[in-house]
Amino acid sequence: MRLRQKPRAALAYLALIVPSALILVGFLWLFITSFSIRTEGLRSLGWTLSNWSFLWKSPFGPQYPSIWWVTLNTLVMSLIMTLIVVVVSSMTAYALSRMKFTGRKSFLSLTLILHAFPSVTLLIPIYFVLIWVSKIPVIGRGVPLLGGLGYNTIGGVALVMVAFQLPFGIWVMKGFFDNISWDMERSALIDGASRFRVWWEIMMPNIKPGIAALSIFSFITGWNAYLIPLTFTAGRAGKSAVLSLYLQNFISESVMTEWNAVAAVGLFQLIPVVIFFLFTQQMLLNIYGGGKKGGV
Amino acid sequence: MKKLRIRSRIVVVALTVGLLLIGGAISYAQxxxxxxxxxxxxxxxxxxxxxxxxxxxxxxxxxxxxxxxxxxxxxxxxxxxxxxxxxxxxxxxxxxxxxxxxxxxxxxxxxxxxxxxxxxxxxxxxxxxxxxxxxxxxxxxxxxxxxxxxxxxGIPQDAEARPLYFNKALLKKLGWSNTEIAALPGKIEKGEFTLYDMLETAKEAAATGVVEIGNGFWTRPKNGPDFTAFYYAFGGETIDSFTGKLVFDRAAGLKYYKFFYDAAQTYGSMGCLGLDWSGAWHPGVSGSKVLFWIGGTWQWAEWAEKFLKEQGGESYMWENFGFGLIPAAEKGGKPNTLTxxxxxxxxxxxxxxxxxxxxxxxxxxxxxxxxxxxxxxxLGILKDQTEYKFYKGSRLLSETLYMLDYTTFMPNNPYWGPYSTITYEALAATVGGDFTPQEAVDFVVDGLQRELGDKVIIR
Amino acid sequence: MKRKKQSEEGGISPLSTFLKAKKWSFSRLQGRLAPYTFLAPALIVITLFFFIPLVIVFILSFTKLDITNFGILEWWRPANWSLDNYVKIFTNRFFPRILGNTLVYVALTLAFFNVGMALLIALITTHINRRVGFAFRALWLLPRITPVVVYIMMWKALAGPAPMGIINNYLLGPLGIGSGEYLLNTSPWVFVILVNGFIGASFGMILFSSAIEAIPKEYSTASKVDGATTWQTIRYIVLPMIKWPFLFVTTYQTLSLLTSFEQIMLLTDGGPGLYQTEVWALTAYHRALTSYFGNIQWGYGSAWAVVLVVIGIIMAIIYLRVFKFGELVQEPKIDRL
Missing domain, CATH: 3.40.190.10 (Periplasmic binding protein-like II)
Structure with a gap:
């Protein structure tokens, strides 16, 4: 028995280690390349720090915002988006997990099916919607900080990204609510607390791991977002650019692309997320609400 | 009544004065x-x-x-x-x-x-x-x-030329003398060195092992404007000057596809389609693996600073690379380029x-x-810009500005996108050996009619 | 509960009973509306950015909206609708190839990576030293959190021709396989699947490992005491326990893969041969949004998208049936007190 099992285990380990090594080598190359003039295989053909010079001086001239400004933009956008995703998904998931109402089942299957819609092809219709929203007074254009919720505003971009993140968020949060025993909630309700208060004061503190996990996922999605900010921020790419758009400035078919600088900027974009992940990995691992059934 | 009239007059005067004052204030602000x-x-x-x-x-x-x-x-x-x-x-x-x-x-x-x-x-x-x-x-x-x-x-802002580059060192290996090499751009300009002459040279290089098979002649690896220049070279037209509609010319198209078919099948060329720009294409042409290739003037600096810096950059390139117009299709024909x-x-x-x-x-x-x-x-876009002191400072730009006299353009037509996609798809299939030249033409005619209907004229 | 009891016991005075009953029905109405107040934000966002766009996309797919007539064509008028776009799609001679590519791509990537590899990583990393297991999972998360452009650049370096390419240089070269060609040209499909699979695996990996971690330790301890091998423990204890995440990952990732195109676009852009690695979503993107010359035909692109959505919905419905979705969403226990 034991003897027969060994090759199987060895094979499994091999199947894990070989592809893992491939990733490791790839990222090693990325790292080496960002400090090199050119590379051949994993060998640097000359070391340099110049690829990282974007950190202290804009490589594109004074007309361009500095990398730190862009980073701040990206941070603000990702945080706004994360906040909305968490609040909205947990509200929805709470209702789906704890309340009976007409259309509950269809709503659940719908959120899953929504995922079947390729975001890219909805871009033009979403543009029409954003234009309509723009025309609503105050909300459309006049919100401070966000600029509004319409076309060409940070708020609008964040909102669209929220929409694409919601199906996943709702399902994850529902799994967590499903696994909380309802005794606690019931006694609060009996004491006369409103459903809203119960959700906010009793349920939310109990699903902290779920909130953390979803926050991390949403934040990473926002941090790396490219297509949506690109499409819905006309001509503001220079000023309210996010990191992915900034990176695009280095790449071009028609003129020399500084691939080594691209590697450096890419790593710069990656590092905060990796650090973030190292601190939160335990929470991320809790994304599954547990239990045998009804999870996620 | 009278009083009223007077009063109304006063009102009118007051209004007029008021308006004038406001107007003055506005014009002052302006x-x-x-x-x-x-x-x-x-x-x-x-x-x-x-x-x-x-x-x-x-x-x-x-x-x-x-x-x-x-x-x-x-x-x-x-x-x-x-x-x-x-x-x-x-x-x-x-x-x-x-x-x-x-x-x-x-x-x-x-x-x-x-x-x-x-x-x-x-x-x-x-x-x-x-x-x-x-x-x-x-x-x-x-x-x-x-x-x-x-x-x-619109007002033109800048331009570029897409010359035919050649590798002098490889031509020498083929037995060309320095004078022959130096005379090549002139021969091209006069129409003495044609596209098929180029392919013959490429074939010889591939056959003798000077370059690998497939590397005799390269175009860009993806769809782009360069290909249209070849279609023009074979007498093709893209736009009907009378109606402004797009045009596809069967006869010219056949010659155009036959050229690329021959290049890939019999002349050891066109091993370039689908290559990654920086991973394979640039290293290929700048690394002296390719005899002839179509590139852009804007790529010159890239090769000098990125790929050939250690070899000496631009001075190495002036020694090893040369450029001319895209040769004519037939002897005595007109060479071209595309801007x-x-x-x-x-x-x-x-x-x-x-x-x-x-x-x-x-x-x-x-x-x-x-x-x-x-x-x-x-490239500059102004008359006599080669005489301008700062422009003179760039040897490449000064030596290629003459190409604008031979230049062609892509057509200004809203439906050029689908047109270009379809014609390129046929080209890629021809080079890959999936289509014969005739099949490519049929594919293009069929595709254009299906996608564009009466917006395109087939000749 | 309390209140209800009181009113049932009631009988203090007719008036107060009446008032209480009034209040009760109001709170009952409130109770009935409560779910919808909770759903409202999501409903608004989903309506604005999913349902309305969806209806528009469907309408657009019958129109000839493109870069030239945008803002001019009244696409909402039925007079401008026709089936031309769909005819064009189904008479396109590359249509079978693109469909085939899509199915092969989704099936292979899903089987080998998004589910297969994900399960393998989750099982191994939860059964070995915690720190090592964590290191492996962190490594596998990297592809997902790396900016796509940079990630693809890394793969191009791996696949590059000798002497630049890493695989050619350190693996195939010494083994004497191939002649150092650009691997993306010689075997594009292998890389399309690897590139997407390495990103996709992390999703299942996280869900699976957290589900495995959530299994009470007594279960596996008990089975070990009974003399079961690790394999048997996995087969008979672990796998049945993670049935739901397994089904969820399969469904969710099938749909994700169907609609994904960005990595393929940056890697091969459908090449190197004619439509060799072009998948449906990429075609929709090519037609609708971009090409070298701004080949922007929104109407035609929408038609491609609508067909894809139909395929996606059919698959989703099949999955939901097969996986007995009804059981998954059993009625909540707490509603009425």
Whole structure:
């Protein structure tokens, strides 16, 4: 028995280690390349720090915002988006997990099916919607900080990204609510607390791991977002650019692309997320609400 | 009654005085009225930054002019310049226009003029141009690229040439003497060295092992304007001058596809399609693995600084690489090249098109244009620019400017996109051996008719 | 509960009973509306950015909206609708190839990576030293959190021709396989699947490992005491316990893969041969949004998208049936008190 099992285990380990090594080598190359003039295989053909010079001086001239400004933009956008995703998904998931109402089942299957819609092809219709929203007074254009919720505003971009993140968020949060025993909630309700208060004061503190996990996922999605900010921020790419758009400035078919600088900027974009992940990995691992059934 | 009349007179007088006062106040305020002109450009920073940055200097000049002329307006530039891809850059303008937020000046590839003019998003400039003599400096042929349906819609901003490069060291290995090599560009220009002569040379190089099979002659690895130049070389036309519709010429198309079919199947060439630009294509041509290739003048600096720096950069390249026009199809025919000029367009949402055009006039001059040309290795667009002191400083730009006399353009037609995609698909299949030349032509005719219907004329 | 009891016991005075009953029915109405107040934000966002766009996309797919007539064509008028776009799609001679590519791509990537590899990593990393297991999972998360452009650049370096390419240089070269060609040209499909699979695996990996971690330790301890091998423990204890995440990952990732195109676009852009690695979503993107010359045909692109959505919905419905979705969403226990 034991003897027969060994090759199987060895094979499994091999199947894990070989592809893992491939990733490791790839990222090693990325790292080496960002400090090199050119590379051949994993060998640097000359070391340099110049690829990282974007950190202290804009490589594109004074007309361009500095990398730190862009980073701040990206941070603000990702945080706004994360906040909305968490609040909205947990509200929805709470209702789906704890309340009976007409259309509950269809709503659940719908959120899953929504995922079947390729975001890219909805871009033009979403543009029409954003234009309509723009025309609503105050909300459309006049919100401070966000600029509004319409076309060409940070708020609008964040909102669209929220929409694409919601199906996943709702399902994850529902799994967590499903696994909380309802005794606690019931006694609060009996004491006369409103459903809203119960959700906010009793349920939310109990699903902290779920909130953390979803926050991390949403934040990473926002941090790396490219297509949506690109499409819905006309001509503001220079000023309210996010990191992915900034990176695009280095790449071009028609003129020399500084691939080594691209590697450096890419790593710069990656590092905060990796650090973030190292601190939160335990929470991320809790994304599954547990239990045998009804999870996620 | 009388009293009333008097009173009403007083009211009228008071109103008039009031209005005059307000009017005066307004006109006083207008003396310092600042108008923001938005300029949207696509530029690879920092080399191409002058595309937009020139406007910042031009605004100062224009404001001084306005002051002298007693015009109460002053301009301020809002410059939006980045390096997104062409597709998003184009849809950004169209979507922004839909939201009422189009820029005043939009710098883009000339081939978009047809679509934008047709949709009414840009204004025709033919009449307004006459007020600015500086536009007469632009090389006459370039205006063809910005004309659509008999009007001029844009001002050329820069140009480039797409020469046929050849590797001198490899030609020497084939037994060519230095004089023969030096005479090659001249022979091409006179039509003595044709496309098939080139393929014969490529075949010999592949057969003798000077280059690997497939590396005799290369084009760019993906769809792009270069291929159209070959179609023109075989006598093809892309646009019907009478109706403005797209044209596909079967006879020329057959020769065009046969050329690439032969190149791949019998002449040891065209092993380039599908290659990655920086991973394989640039290393291939700059690493002396390819005998002939079509490239752009703007790539010269890339090879010098990126791929051949250790070998000595530009001086190594002058020794080893040469360039000429794209050869003629037949002996005595006319060689060509293709230019894809960028052009300034003015949005029909611009409230001050006159100021926008005045700004464009300021940047269309030897100083600003050469600044951009040198920094970005683009060709100048002005007459006698080779005589201009700073332009002279670049050997490559000076030695290739003559190519603009032989240049062709892509057509300004809104449906060029699908046309180009279909013709390229057939080309890729021909090179890959999936299509014979005749099958390629049939595929193109069928595809064009299906996708474009009566918007295309098949000859 | 309390209140209800009181009113049932009631009988203090007719008036107060009446008032209480009034209040009760109001709170009952409130109770009935409560779910919808909780759903409202999501409903608004989903309506604005999913349902309305969806209807528009469907309408657009019958129109000829493109870059030239945008803002001019009244696409909402039935007079401008026709089936032309769909005819064009189904008469396109590359249509079978693109469909085939899509199915192969989704099936292989899903089987080998998004589910297969994910399960393998989750099982191994939860059964070995915690720190090592964590290191492996962190490594596998990297592809997902790396900017796509940079990630693809890394793969191009791996696949590059000798002497630049890493695989050629250190693996195939020494083994004497191939002649150092650009591997993306010689075997594009292998890389399309690897590139997407390495990103996709992390999703299942996280869900699976957290589900495995959530299994009470007594279960596996008990089975070990009974003398079961690790394999048997996995087969009979672990796998049945993670049935739901397994089904969820399969469904969710099938749909994700169907609609994904960005990595393929940056890697091969459908090449190197004619439509060799072009998948449906990429075609929709090519037609609708971009190409070298701004080949922007929104109407035609929408038609491609609508067909894809139909395929996606059919698959989703099949999955929901097969996986007995009804059980998954059993009625909540707490609603009425």
């Amino acid at each position: 003396e310092t009225e600042t108008i923001t002109i938005t300029v949207r450009a696509r530029a690879k920073p920092p080399m191409e930054n002058w595309r937009g940055d020139n406007f910042l200097l031009a605004a100062e000049e224009l404001n001084a002019d306005l002051k002298t002329a007693g015009d109460p307006r002053r301009v301020e530039i809002e410059l939006i310049q980045d390096n997104m891809e062409w597709g998003p850059f184009l849809s950004e303008f169209v979507l922004g226009y839909g939201a009422g937020e189009a820029p005043d000046i939009w710098l883009t590839g000339h081939e978009y003029i047809g679509a934008q003019a047709e949709a009414g998003r840009i204004i025709a400039l033919s009449e307004m141009l006459k007020e600015f003599p500086t536009f007469n400096l632009i090389i006459d042929g370039l205006w063809n690229s910005t004309s659509y349906k008999g009007k001029i819609w 894809h000029p960028m052009a300034f367009l003015i949005s029909s949402q611009s409230k001050y098109p006159d100021l926008a055009l005045a700004l464009i006039a300021k940047v269309t001059n030897y100083g600003p244009n050469t600044r951009h040309a040198i920094a970005s290795t683009h």
